[in-house]
Amino acid sequence: MLSSMTGIATKSGSSGPYDWSVELRGVNNKGLDIRARVPDWLVGLDQIVRKTIATDVARGSLQFWLKVSLAEGIVQRQIDPTKLDQILTNAVYLAKRAKDKGIEFAPIGLSDISSQNGFMDFEVGDLEKTGLKQMVLAELPKLIAQFQASRREEGQALHSVLEAGVIEMERLLQRSAIAIETRADEFETNFTAAIARLKQDIDPERLAQEMAILAVKSDVTEEIDRLMAHIAAARTLLDSQEPVGRKFEFLMQEFNREANTLCSKSNSKSLTVIGLEMKVLIDQMREQVQNVE
Numbered sequence: 001m002l003s004s005m006t007g008i009a010t011k012s013g014s015s016g017p018y019d020w021s022v023e024l025r026g027v028n029n030k031g032l033d034i035r036a037r038v039p040d041w042l043v044g045l046d047q048i049v050r051k052t053i054a055t056d057v058a059r060g061s062l063q064f065w066l067k068v069s070l071a072e073g074i075v076q077r078q079i080d081p082t083k084l085d086q087i088l089t090n091a092v093y094l095a096k097r098a099k100d101k102g103i104e105f106a107p108i109g110l111s112d113i114s115s116q117n118g119f120m121d122f123e124v125g126d127l128e129k130t131g132l133k134q135m136v137l138a139e140l141p142k143l144i145a146q147f148q149a150s151r152r153e154e155g156q157a158l159h160s161v162l163e164a165g166v167i168e169m170e171r172l173l174q175r176s177a178i179a180i181e182t183r184a185d186e187f188e189t190n191f192t193a194a195i196a197r198l199k200q201d202i203d204p205e206r207l208a209q210e211m212a213i214l215a216v217k218s219d220v221t222e223e224i225d226r227l228m229a230h231i232a233a234a235r236t237l238l239d240s241q242e243p244v245g246r247k248f249e250f251l252m253q254e255f256n257r258e259a260n261t262l263c264s265k266s267n268s269k270s271l272t273v274i275g276l277e278m279k280v281l282i283d284q285m286r287e288q289v290q291n292v293e
Contacts, residue, residue, distance in 0.1 A: 001152065001155060001156065001159060001241065002155040002156075002158050002159045002162070002238065002244070002292050002293075003148070003151045003152050003155040003243065003292070003293040004151045004152075004154035004155045004157075004158055004291050004292065004293065005026055005027060005028040005029065005059060005060035005061075005151065005245070005291055005292070005293050006026060006027055006028065006060075006151065006154055006291060007024075007025070007026045007147050007148070007150035007151035007154065008023070008024070008025050008026070008147070008150055009023070009024045009143050009144070009146035009147035009149075009150060010022065010023045010024075010143075010146075011139050011142065011143050011146070013135060013139065014071055015128075015131050015132040015135040015136075016128040016131050016132065017070055017071055017128060018068050018069070018070065018071060018128070018132050019068070019069050019070070019071045020066065020067065020068045020069075020132065020135075020136065021066075021067050022064070022065065022066050022067075022136065022139070022140075022143055023063075023064070023065045024053075024062065024063070024064050024143055024144070024147045025062065025063045026057070026060040026061065026062045026063075026147065026151065027060065027061050028060060028061070028290055028291050029059065029060050029061035031059060032054060032057065032058065032059050032060060032062075033060075033061045033062065034049075034050045034053050034054060034057075034062045034064065035062065035063050035064065036049045036050050036064040036066075037063070037064065037065050037066065038064075038066040039066065039068050041129065042066075042068075042129065042132070042133050042136075045066070045133055045136065045137075046064075048137060049064055049066075049137075049140065050064075052137075052140055052141075052144070053140075053144060056144050056148065057144070057147075057148070057293075058243040058293055059243060059245060059246075059293045060293060066136060068132065091108050095108075151293065154291075155292070155293070158288055158291060158292055159238060161285075161288050162234070162238060162248075162285055162288055162289065162292075163238055165281055165284065165285040165288075166231055166234045166235060166238070168281055169227070169231055169234075169255070169278065169281060169282075170231055172274055172277055172278050172281070173224065173227055173228060173231070175274050176220075176224060176262070176271060176274045176275075177224070179268060179270045179271040179274060180220065180224075180268075180271065182270070219265070220261075220262050220265050220266065220271075223258045223261050223262045223265070224262075226254075226258050227255070227258050227259075227262075227278075230251060230254055230255050230258070233251055234248070234251060237251065243292075243293045244292065244293075245289065245290075245291075245292035245293050248289045248292055249286070249289055249290070252282060252285060252286040252289055255278075255282045255285075256279065256282050256283075256286075259275055259278040259279045259282060260275075260279070262274075262275040262278070263275035263276065263279070
C-alpha cells in the first residue's frame with residue numbers, strides 16, 4: 001500500500017514542573033529533510049529526534065516542534081535583583097529621553113516590568129530537565145507511529161486515484177489498438193489524395209516504396225508494447241509495501257515519453273486524439289505521484 005509524504009501527529013504530557021506538547025508535520029520533498037525545534041536547554045535532544053525519525057521515515061520534508069511551559073500551579077518563582085535593577089534603569093532612561101523629546105506616555109506598571117524577558121526565573125535542576133527529556137524520547141516512537149498512520153491513510157486515497165489512472169491508461173491502449181487497425185486504410189487514402197494533388201505521374205513501384213517507408217516510420221508497435229509494460233510496472237509498484245515514490249516518478253516520465261512518440265508517429269486523427277488523452281491522464285497522475293513517499 002502506498003504511503004503519502006503528507007501527515008501530521010501531535011502528543012502532549014507533563015513531567016515534573018513542566019507541561020509539554022510535540023507536533024510532527026510532513027510534506028512532499030525530493031529527499032528526507034528533518035528539522036527539529038526544541039528548547040536550547042535540552043542539549044542534544046534535537047539530534048536524537050532527527051536520528052530516531054530517520055530510522056522510520058524514508059522521504060519528505062519534516063518539522064518537529066517541542067513546546068515546554070511551566071505547569072499550572074507552579075509558584076516557586078523568584079526575582080533576580082540584578083535583572084530588576086537593569087530593567088528599572090532602562091525604564092528611567094526611556095522616560096527621561098521621551099520627556100526631552102516632548103513625548104508623553106502612560107506610566108510603566110508592574111505588569112509591564114514583570115513581562116520583560118528574564119525578569120522572573122524558575123530554578124529547575126538537571127534532574128527535572130533529564131526527566132523531561134527522557135519522557136519526550138519515550139513518547140517519540142508513538143508520535144512517529146501516529147504520523148506514519150496518517151501518511152498511510154492519505155496514501156490509500158493516492159492508491160485509489162493512481163489505480164484508476166492505470167485502468168484508464170489500459171482502456172486508452174485498447175482504443176489505440178482499434179485505431180491502429182483502421183489507420184492503414186486511412187493512411188492509404190490520405191497518401192493517394194496527396195499524390196493526386198501533385199498532378200504528376202509517379203511510377204507505381206516508387207509509390208509503393210514510399211508508402212512502405214512511411215508505414216515503417218509511423219509504426220507504433222514498440223510504443224504500445226512499452227506502454228503495456230509500464231502499466232504492468234505501475235501495478236507492481238501499487239502493490240509494493242516499500243517506498244516507491246521515486247520509482248513511480250521515473251515511470252511517469254517513461255509513460256510521457258512513449259505518449260509523445262505515439263502522437264508524433266500517429267499519422268491518424270483518431271490515434272492522435274488518444275495520445276493526447278494519454279498525456280492529460282499522465283500529467284494528472286504525475287501530480288499525485290509527487291506526494292508518494
